[in-house]
Amino acid sequence: MPVALDAHPYDALLLLSFGGPEGPDDVVPFLENVTRGRGIPKERLKEVGQHYFLFGGVSPINDQNRALLEALRKDFAEHGLDLPVYWGNRNWAPYLTDTLREMAADGRRRVLVLATSAYASYSGCRQYRENLAESLATLQAEGLELPRVDKLRHYFNHPGFLQPMIDGVLKSLADLPEDVRAGAYLAFTTHSIPNASADTSGPVEEHGDGGAYVKQHLDTARLIADAVREETGTDHPWQLVYQSRSGAPHIPWLEPDICDHLEALHGAGVPAVVMAPLGFVSDHMEVMYDLDTEAKAKAEELGLPVRRSATVGADPRFAAAIRELVVERAATESGRDVRLCALGDLGPSHDVCPVGCCPARAPKPAAAGADSPYA
Incomplete structure (x- = not known):
């Protein structure tokens, strides 16, 4: 037992x-x-x-x-x-x-x-x-x-979240034709959000250019890319890109979009791309449509070999x-000593969201945080 x-x-x-x-x-x-x-x-x-x-x-x-x-x-x-x-x-x-x-x-x-x-x-x-x-x-x-x-x-930086994605990227690379595998780029994708929301994400002290949202994704992407390099011996170039934009055209959202990124890589002579949706926990609709349908159609139009790696699910x-x-x-x-598990440069995130963390345009009560009306 x-x-x-x-x-x-x-x-x-x-x-x-x-x-x-x-x-x-x-x-x-x-x-x-x-x-x-x-x-x-x-x-x-x-x-x-x-x-x-x-x-x-x-x-x-x-x-x-x-x-x-x-x-x-x-x-x-x-x-x-x-x-x-x-x-x-x-x-x-x-x-x-x-x-x-x-x-x-x-x-x-x-x-x-x-x-x-x-x-x-x-x-x-x-x-x-x-x-x-x-x-x-x-x-x-x-x-x-x-x-x-x-x-x-x-x-985002817990080993149990990272390792399945690392394995997914390795599997996708291995599935590419051998003659383009070594030159493949890694496109780490996540949901685009308005720049203003990104800049105010996380605690107040982390607000700024991209806020905690971009910093956390970049740290995760770096950890995955480093692990892939250690496993394969190949240093694959990578970039954080975005998908699933749904806002008004006049409002700035995080860029580049994955389809625009594929076009740019193809124009630069990149031989293949692995799309790694590190911003998503599971293969839900935005992964299935925006990557498996729309982005793969764009890659096929360009004649660019692509693979899409798995989410953790x-x-x-x-x-x-x-x-x-x-x-x-x-x-x-309970007041017991415990080691907080986290990889990368950012360390473990906060347990309790502080006041001013990820604010909305129109403030509303929020539970499970320092400003919660429900103790």
């Missing part, structure tokens, strides 16, 4: 994700949830939904989360961590509010939250915290006893990393 690991004072883990449609009839209602308050006409949402309709109206993210839930529960059981795992989404069933209501009914009083976003940004961290605060406010209005909710720290090493982060946070909360 495994030695029991101590999760005290926590009595549950909540997997908190974005959500996605599970059939054609879900697509427009899902997009209405995502864009609520922006006044976007339904006809425009139908146009946006074409990405989903290409895949039968089903986003892969929900099945990816089910696989991650199974991996977490299996890992916890094998390592003696007695901690139930729940799942709630921001924009589709199972909805976050319903899951928190279920957790309250089950008597859960100290909840750790795992968000399916590894980096600091408004959309990748604080917006999840705002959703938590909204859901807790709903439960409070219903007269329910609220659990205390804490969020696991950013895990439900890799057992990622599940193990989450277990380690849970035990680490539990020890910290």
Whole structure:
């Protein structure tokens, strides 16, 4: 029998994700949830939904989360961590509010939250915290006893997040034709966000050119590229590039776009490219459409050999990393000494988001941070 690991004072883990449609009839209602308050006409949402309709109206993210839930529960059981795992989404069933209501009914009083976003940004961290605060406010209005909710720290530089991506890049390189393999470039991709959001990402002291969002991605890319060089003996040039822009044309967003980058590399005589989506936890719609569909079509048009490496998904090493982060946070909360695991130059991220971290244009209450209205 495994030695029991101590999760005290926590009595549950909540997997908190974005959500996605599970059939054609879900697509427009899902997009209405995502864009609520922006006044976007339904006809425009139908146009946006074409990405989903290409895949039968089903986003892969929900099945990816089910696989991650199974991996977490299996890992916890094998390592003696007695901690139930729940799942709630921001924009589709199972909805976050319903899951928190279920957790309250089950008597859960100290909840750790795992968000399916590894980096600091408004959309990748604080917006999840705002959703938590909204859901807790709903439960409070219903007269329910609220659990205390804490969020696991950013895990972009944890070995269990990095190693599956390193292996994915190595596999993609090996899959390229031998005559272009040594000259292949690595294009590390992540979600583009407005420059203003990037510049104010992370704690106030990290605000500036690209903020914590860009710094964290660059550190992750460097760690992967260094590991690939050590394994192959080849120093592959690399760059951080962006995808999935969705904002108004007049608002500056992070660049270059992956398709523009492929054109530039081809024009410079680069023989092949590996696209590595290090900004995404799983192969959800933005990976499947923007990389596997759109970017690969651009590469084919250019005659440029490309491969797309895997995200971490439900890799057992990622599940193990989450277990380690849970035990680490539990020890910290209990006042026990613990070594925080992180690679690279930036070190372990903060446990509690400070005031001013990843601010929104219109401030809203956010749970699981120093400014949380729910202690």
